[in-house]
């Protein structure tokens with residue numbers, strides 16, 4: 001004979017266990033930045049028409065340490081000082097580099113040197129100025145797309161947004177927290193590329209699900225290249241003027257250390273090489 005009180009206690013215990021499991025599955029009540037790298041990001045797919053789509057992942061609003069950690073092996077002077085950056089806007093970043101098929105759909109041309117790598121390989125041989133035209137046309141294309149929601153605000157990521165997405169909660173040299181010897185698992189660089197680009201998304205993604213942030217093609221950012229500042233930056237957009245624009249992430253031609261998360265590169269905005277490509281960003285317009 002089971003005592004009624006024992007049954008009542010068991011029922012209460014079961015309810016408590018169920019409640020704990022429920023809240024654990026919801027993230028334990030942690031804020032969006034409570035478990036950097038664990039939170040699944042919101043994804044959207046944008047239809048460019050003609051069977052061409054572009055995928056984006058949201059960045060969690062939050063803050064991160066931008067630049068190389070003090071004493072980081074292989075870091076250049078322009079990656080210091082490491083400083084706090086706050087990103088508190090609704091930003092989506094391309095899950096992949098912009099592909100040759102996407103560029104062709106928007107621009108009606110394909111300047112890539114590695115067309116043999118296929119339509120899913122990243123577009124390259126594009127200048128920063130070309131990218132500005134690409135986004136002008138992409139925004140016009142999507143604004144006229146009556147089938148989907150009216151979308152606008154597509155652009156290059158800022159250098160800070162790019163690094164935030166690349167690091168995915170890490171402060172180590174590489175976004176998987178690993179070492180140069182493991183870079184070939186998530187990046188196409190000179191050690192494994194066989195002197196060509198490769199279709200996007202073939203290597204391991206980082207902890208937030210972004211592919212090829214490191215390697216394959218350098219990615220243009222919107223900023224003028226310039227020195228970092230001490231202190232906290234909020235949604236930084238770089239220098240107000242300059243001569244060169246920023247590129248990030250290393251390429252198929254670079255040695256492994258050039259794919260470090262903090263590594264910066266720059267070029268005149270009118271220059272293109274078969275190492276220069278891009279990734280799209282989308283900023284949700286204020287209602």
Ligand SMILES: [Ca+2]
Pocket residue numbers: 097212213214215216217218219249250
């Ligand atoms: Ca890349």
